Amino acid sequence: QKEVEQDPGPLSVPEGAIVSLNCTYSNSAFQYFMWYRQYSRKGPELLMYTYSSGNKEDGRFTAQVDKSSKYISLFIRDSQPSDSATYLCAMNNQGGKLIFGQGTELSVKP
Amino acid sequence: DSGVTQTPKHLITATGQRVTLRCSPRSGDLSVYWYQQSLDQGLQFLIQYYNGEERAKGNILERFSAQQFPDLHSELNLSSLELGDSALYFCASGTDAYNEQFFGPGTRLTVL
Numbered sequence: 560q561k562e563v564e565q566d567p568g569p570l571s572v573p574e575g576a577i578v579s580l581n582c583t584y585s586n587s588a589f590q591y592f593m594w595y596r597q598y599s600r601k602g603p604e605l606l607m608y609t610y611s612s613g614n615k616e617d618g619r620f621t622a623q624v625d626k627s628s629k630y631i632s633l634f635i636r637d638s639q640p641s642d643s644a645t646y647l648c649a650m651n652n653q654g655g656k657l658i659f660g661q662g663t664e665l666s667v668k669p
Numbered sequence: 670d671s672g673v674t675q676t677p678k679h680l681i682t683a684t685g686q687r688v689t690l691r692c693s694p695r696s697g698d699l700s701v702y703w704y705q706q707s708l709d710q711g712l713q714f715l716i717q718y719y720n721g722e723e724r725a726k727g728n729i730l731e732r733f734s735a736q737q738f739p740d741l742h743s744e745l746n747l748s749s750l751e752l753g754d755s756a757l758y759f760c761a762s763g764t765d766a767y768n769e770q771f772f773g774p775g776t777r778l779t780v781l
Contacts, residue, residue: 591768593769595772600706600775601774601775602671602759602775603712603759604772605769608768608769610768647712649712651768655725656714656727657702657712658714659711659713660711661711662712
């Protein structure tokens with residue numbers, strides 16, 4: 560079993576939809592949770608960074624962490640075609656290696 | 670632009686050869702991480718250097734090695750290359766204080 564599980568999709572939604580992306584994990588020692596966006600095999604771009612449980616909002620993006628359920632989510636409101644990319648969840652302990660999910664491929668149709 | 674630079678962008682080489690990938694971290698970042706991304710394995714951690722010292726190792730093959738120089742740039746050396754080493758190699762940098770890791774644009778390695 561992988562430490563981090565993420566549905567690879569692909570996920571296709573119409574423009575303006577709310578998108579929900581999720582990951583589950585097994586290692587309760589993880590404290591830091593991140594979402595990266597990766598366009599077409601370019602370098603992953605850090606979107607959201609969260610410490611421990613709770614919510615964090617940045618523009619159209621909201622990250623949620625539920626440590627009791629070992630479950631994290633990324634919500635994208637008013638999705639745009641430019642949001643079409645692969646979204647990777649990642650997590651670690653302090654300063655350590657990142658453990659990534661497999662990535663979810665998102666397509667937002669105009 | 671994350672501020673992390675990697676060269677070269679693309680490398681095409683033959684089996685059995687040796688290549689060197691270079692990474693310059695963001696200004697002020699002391700940690701450099703190397704990751705490999707392949708279609709079947711996803712993003713996998715290889716090795717971390719902090720201020721010139723090796724700090725952590727992942728599933729890095731013995732044919733692979735890395736170092737971080739006094740100016741904090743890092744090099745990943747891949748030798749006796751095999752077809753299965755074809756992948757994207759990313760470098761990331763960060764600080765212990767803030768824990769985020771910022772990725773470079775990657776080097777695409779093709780072994781023929």
